[in-house]
Every structure is written in structure tokens, then in C-alpha cells.
């Protein structure tokens with residue numbers, strides 16, 4: 001039994017906010033605006049994981065009207081969503097993601113992001129792909145007004161749950 005899910009997210013880039021993507025703080029003169037820490041990549045992974053099981057989205061499970069989630073660490077939110085996935089008897093097949101940012105360059109931070117995400121999802125890094133692209137200076141992302149991300153996730157039913165033959 002396999003289930004597929006996808007997630008998309010975008011946040012505005014503003015002054016006086018840290019830039020946190022994939023659980024890594026990236027040195028930059030702007031950061032992403034949001035109720036939580038606005039980790040655009042982890043939000044798409046959370047949405048993809050919940051979506052794969054048709055369990056709604058990050059906003060349903062962690063509403064931005066809830067003061068508990070103000071400046072929340074998105075790694076913690078993903079961890080909680082992943083506990084729900086595990087409770088449903090699933091584990092990670094593979095995860096493929098793309099960060100869409102004109103600046104800064106993501107490449108130097110991708111290995112640490114992969115390690116972080118592998119740890120949260122309790123999976124080998126070989127199952128986790130993080131790519132980055134620019135918008136070729138086109139549109140609001142190209143003009144550095146925001147950063148977006150896309151994730152696709154495949155969940156597989158844990159074989160240990162199968163009854164013995």
C-alpha cells in the first residue's frame with residue numbers, strides 16, 4: 001500500500017526576520033514572514049505528509065490563530081505531523097522537494113537540511129531529495145519578495161504491520 005502527497009507554500013521576504021529553511025538558519029539580510037518561524041520547506045513537507053493520508057493540512061492541525069504556534073519551530077510541527085503518519089502505520093518511501101528562491105544560494109545549506117529532515121522523518125538521507133532553483137528574476141520570487149517550495153512525498157505501509165504468513 002502506497003500513498004502520495006504534495007505540498008506547496010510561499011512566504012514573503014521581509015526585514016528583521018531570520019531566514020529559516022529546512023530547519024537551518026541561513027545568513028541573509030531578510031527572512032520569511034509568518035506566524036510560525038515561516039520555514040517554507042518544512043511547511044510543504046508537513047502538508048505533503050498530511051495530504052498523502054487525506055488528513056487536511058498544516059493550517060488545520062496547527063492553526064495560525066493559535067498563540068501556541070506564534071514563532072513556532074516548524075521542525076516541531078513536522079515532527080508532530082510525522083507522529084500522525086507513523087500512527088497510521090506508514091513510513092517514508094521517498095521525499096522530493098524544490099526550494100524556489102532568487103537569493104540566497106541554497107546549495108551550501110542543503111546537506112544540513114537533508115540531515116535535519118532525515119532525522120525528523122526517521123529515514124535514511126538517500127530517501128530525501130532537496131533541490132533549489134531560481135525564478136530567473138521573473139515575478140515576485142524573482143524580485144526577492146518571497147521564497148516558495150514544493151514537496152512530493154511517497155508513504156509506504158510498514159511491512160512489520162502485515163500479519164505473519
Ligand code: ZN
Nearest residue numbers: 009038040043
Ligand atoms: Zn508556510
